[in-house]
Amino acid sequence: MQNLIIAGREFHSRLFMGTGKFRCNQEMQQAIEASGTEMVTLAMKRVEMGDANDDMLAHIPHQSLQLLPNTSGVRDAEEAIFAAQLAREAFGTNWLKLEIHPDPRYLLPDSVETLKATEALAKMGFVVLPYCQADPTLCKRLEEAGAAAVMPLGAPIGTNRGLRTRDFLSIIIEQATVPIVVDAGIGAPSHAAEAMEMGASACLVNTAIAVAGNPAAMAAAFKKAVECGREAYEAGLPAQIHSLEAQASSPLTSFLND
Amino acid sequence: MQVYLNNEALQTEAATILQLTEQLALPAMGVALAVDGKLVPKTTWADTPLHEGARITVIKAVCGG
Numbered sequence: 235m236q237n238l239i240i241a242g243r244e245f246h247s248r249l250f251m252g253t254g255k256f257r258c259n260q261e262m263q264q265a266i267e268a269s270g271t272e273m274v275t276l277a278m279k280r281v282e283m284g285d286a287n288d289d290m291l292a293h294i295p296h297q298s299l300q301l302l303p304n305t306s307g308v309r310d311a312e313e314a315i316f317a318a319q320l321a322r323e324a325f326g327t328n329w330l331k332l333e334i335h336p337d338p339r340y341l342l343p344d345s346v347e348t349l350k351a352t353e354a355l356a357k358m359g360f361v362v363l364p365y366c367q368a369d370p371t372l373c374k375r376l377e378e379a380g381a382a383a384v385m386p387l388g389a390p391i392g393t394n395r396g397l398r399t400r401d402f403l404s405i406i407i408e409q410a411t412v413p414i415v416v417d418a419g420i421g422a423p424s425h426a427a428e429a430m431e432m433g434a435s436a437c438l439v440n441t442a443i444a445v446a447g448n449p450a451a452m453a454a455a456f457k458k459a460v461e462c463g464r465e466a467y468e469a470g471l472p473a474q475i476h477s478l479e480a481q482a483s484s485p486l487t488s489f490l491n492d
Numbered sequence: 493m494q495v496y497l498n499n500e501a502l503q504t505e506a507a508t509i510l511q512l513t514e515q516l517a518l519p520a521m522g523v524a525l526a527v528d529g530k531l532v533p534k535t536t537w538a539d540t541p542l543h544e545g546a547r548i549t550v551i552k553a554v555c556g557g
Contacts, residue, residue, distance in 0.1 A: 252557025262555065277556020278524075280498040280549065287519045290555050304556055319531045320551050323524035391557070440557035 235464050238435055240413055241329075241361040241382040243300060245272045248430065249460040250302070250415065251453070252440025253294065255392075261449050263293040269453035273300040275331050275438070278307075278321060296325075302363065304331040310344070311351035318355055330355065331385070333365040341391045345372050349379060356380025365417050368399035373406045373414070384410065385417035385438060388429065392441045394421025397428055407433040423452075423459030430463025431471060495546045510537040512548070522553030 238245040251271040256262035266274060274294060294301070303321035308314045311334065318330050332355065334348050335341045348364050349372065355362045361382045366372055368386040376384050386406055389395035396419060397403060407414050413435035420426050426437040439456055446452035475481060495502050495512075506512035509525065509532055525532050526549040532540050 253555040254557040256555065259555075275557055277554050278551040279554045281516065281518065281523075281552050282498065283500070283502075283516070285552075287517070288554065289519075291519075291522050291553055303553075306556055316526070316529065320524040320526060320549070323531055323533060324522050324551060324553055438557075 235461055236468060238413060240363075245300075245436070246270075247272045247457070247460075248436040248464055249426070249456055250275070250436055250438040251443065252438065253290070253444075254440055255444035256449060257444075259288075259290050259293040262290070262444070264450040265443050265453040266294065266299070268450040268457070269443070270457045271299070271453075273302050275302045275304050275440070276325065277304050278317065278324060300329060301325045301327050302329050302331045303327070304333050304365075306333050306335075308334055309336040309347075310334065311347045311354065314347070314351040315354055315358075318351075318358075318360055322360070328359055329361040329363070329382075331363050331365060335365075335391075343367055343387070345369065348372075349375055352376050352381050353379040363415065368402040368406060370402060370405040370409060374409060377410065377412050381412060383413040383415050383435065385415040387418035388416050388425065389419025389421075391418045393419055394442055395419050396421055396425040397432075400428075400432075403429070403434070404432055423455045426456055427459040427463035427466075430460055431466050433467050436460075493542065493544045495542060495544075495548055497548050498550060499547075504542070506542055508538060508542060509540040509548075512542060513537060513550075516550065518550065519552055523550065525550045 247270045249271050250273045251269050252275045303325045305314045305317040308317050334344045343366050352362050352364050363383045365385045373384045389398040415436045416429040416434045417438040420439050421442045443449050443452045528547050
């Protein structure tokens with residue numbers, strides 16, 4: 235399997251992992267280790283008086299992993315730019331998962347604000363990985379605006395519904411000159427394998443691992459699926475035949491009769 | 493003086509940002525702070541005076557996807 239390069243950083247693993255929704259920090263840590271991931275997403279929240287301090291960062295080997303703070307909770311480009319500056323300070327990285335989804339029901343990204351913020355943040359020196367609609371035109375625009383990678387959704391966040399945007403993802407991958415990371419909606423290792431077979435550069439998985447009966451075992455399953463899908467893509471998958479008629483793989487000369 | 497911490501009014505005797513953050517018992521890592529919408533790097537907290545009515549945003553790292 236070829237290594238993946240984003241903004242000059244080399245990744246041996248093509249599975250990126252979200253850290254939300256785990257039942258406890260220990261399970262999160264075990265899943266990170268089992269996944270073999272080299273990039274994990276994190277979020278930020280406002281500190282409230284009397285907040286209990288969580289030691290989640292102690293469970294993330296941030297020396298060896300690339301941290302990818304997200305901007306979840308912002309409503310527009312202006313808030314995203316502010317959040318990005320806070321994230322850079324808090325996490326000590328200029329890498330950013332840009333996500334602007336003002337609608338809490340579907341958490342679908344606002345394309346106009348995402349494009350605006352990508353352009354501004356790239357100029358400010360951020361390594362921007364925008365979470366976006368699986369819109370081929372938008373993904374090209376994000377690339378032109380300076381996105382280091384583009385992260386179109388497979389289905390709404392946390393739904394585990396798989397690659398509902400399959401055909402658009404194929405067009406996006408075919409046109410891209412930056413890595414395409416399928417984010418959101420991947421609910422099973424088979425979904426991740428499918429995305430990788432289609433030529434996606436990586437998958438970002440959170441819910442499907444975090445809420446699994448055994449998150450570490452599920453993380454290991456996703457690791458295999460991503461590698462499996464990528465290796466098949468690199469090997470060159472055969473073309474699908476549209477007709478249902480069989481194409482013989484053995485010689486049809488009959489040797490038992492005649 | 494009165495300041496606003498994440499939109500909530502707060503009475504404080506702190507003279508600097510650093511003194512205020514000590515009162516808040518923030519985590520050692522994964523924290524960022526802004527005053528009136530402008531980021532104040534941690535390295536300058538000790539030298540940044542607080543002013544009456546300052547609107548302070550403090551965030552911390554949490555798990556997320």
